[in-house]
Amino acid sequence: MKxxxxxxxxxxxLVGFVCFLCPGMFNAVNGMGGGGQLDPTAGNNANTALYSTFVVFGVLGGAIVNYCxxxxxxxxxxxMYALYSASYIYLNHHEHDxxxxxxxxxxxxxxxxxxxxAQGMIMVSYPREKEKGTYIAIFWVIFNLGGVLGGxxxxxxxYHSQKNSLSDGVYIAFVVLECLGAMLGLVLAPPSKVTRSDGSSVVLVKYTDVSKEALGILxxxxxxxxxGLLPMCFTSNFFYTYQFNNINGALFNIRTRGFNNIFYWGAQMVGAxxxxxxxxxxxxxxxxxxxIAFVIVFCVFNSIWGGSLALHLKYPEGLPEDxxxxxxxxxxxGGPIVLYFLCGLGDALYQSLAYWIIGALTNNNQKLSRYAGFYKGMQSFGAAIAWQLDIKVPKLNQLIANWVLFGCSLPPMLYVIWRIKDHSEDQTITVDTEEQYAEKEQELAA
Structure with a gap:
């Protein structure tokens, strides 16, 4: 291919490699449980702060990307990813601060x-309709390769460490990689110059007005x-806390947590x-x-939570006695590692289906940037709550909450899938305002 x-x-x-180096490295550290620290309290509180601001800027993110x-x-x-990893170096030397x-x-x-x-807009609006699943998979494989490399x-x-916390040198390596990822962002082309595989432009609408963006968000x-997708969005990162802290972080020693990360993020690549x-x-x-994808996700996630319940009953205190x-x-x-692999596989299936559903709603890249921001914002709202629950709520209750939330997300998700059309608006439309876009869309529909 040329x-x-x-x-x-x-x-x-390219955006896959940005996420490989930034969120991918973050995932590798976060997947250790407690950010790689023996005491997960600081990591849990940091994740609550992270996802609390993520709620706001996830929703606003689409408008910011459209404008800037x-x-x-x-x-x-x-x-910001590099700064976060660097903060754990400080924490290593000031354990109680x-x-x-x-x-x-x-x-x-x-x-x-x-x-x-920005990533969501690029991933679901740049490909043609028949390529969206493939492009999501390509991104997801590259992105999660970062987690595998981090593992x-x-x-x-x-490998030979007797500690249960990461060293300064490990965090420094992650800081360097995340800085490289940030600089790679400058290599991306502006959407106005990007073309699809059939030669059409990805820019369906050309306008950037603050008031229009604010109205679009509302x-x-x-x-x-x-x-209808709100329960799906809320649930889609809620389970990370239980899987990272109460399976990988609680049951395994430090080197095995890294070993597990290789399989967890590798499973994401397979699933995508x-x-x-x-x-x-x-x-x-x-x-x-x-x-069909919905049925697959239903079966895999129920297997995950059934297996998690069995593991909890085996180790009800969280830490094996021996x-x-x-x-x-x-x-x-063997069993716990296979379960953790299945957790990674299920996450990729769920997230890929979620992005595919969003991408099936429209081909308008400005709408999709808002949709992606809404998805990540509501996802972060759930995650912020989950990281605080880990401090105060017993592990079994967390497991039950995850299972119930997953069940609640299914009926409205199914409704949205039922409403999906076989084709979204697919013509290239270049206009100056959203009103003109709506008028043009009606003309084409007629």
């Missing part, structure tokens, strides 16, 4: 909300489709690829593909 810098595929790959462009928003946002880590988490929420709105780094640097909260084969299949229409599990202890560790 390399074309301004092609949609190239831009999705993708290059500088991603560039500035990427450095988590204030810097918490403040860094709040700043990261601002940056992450904007970065993920390898964590395993290698802690309309999200009365949009029946967005309200497999579900893309279904979501872009030509054998079924779009609605049928959505229904010490934390090590990956070399094959008699005890």
């Amino acid at each position: 390399f074309r810098y301004y092609s949609a595929l190239t831009q999705v790959i 462009g993708v290059r500088w928003t991603i560039f500035c946002s990427g450095f 988590g204030s810097f880590t918490i403040a860094s988490g709040a700043l990261l929420g601002v940056g992450a909300g904007i970065l993920w709105a 390898v780094l964590l395993l290698a640097t802690n 309309k999200l909260f009365i949009d029946p489709m967005m309200l 690829y497999l579900i893309s084969l279904l979501l872009d299949s030509k054998r079924f229409n779009r609605k049928v593909r959505g229904f 010490g934390r599990l090590d990956f070399k202890d094959s008699k005890r560790v």
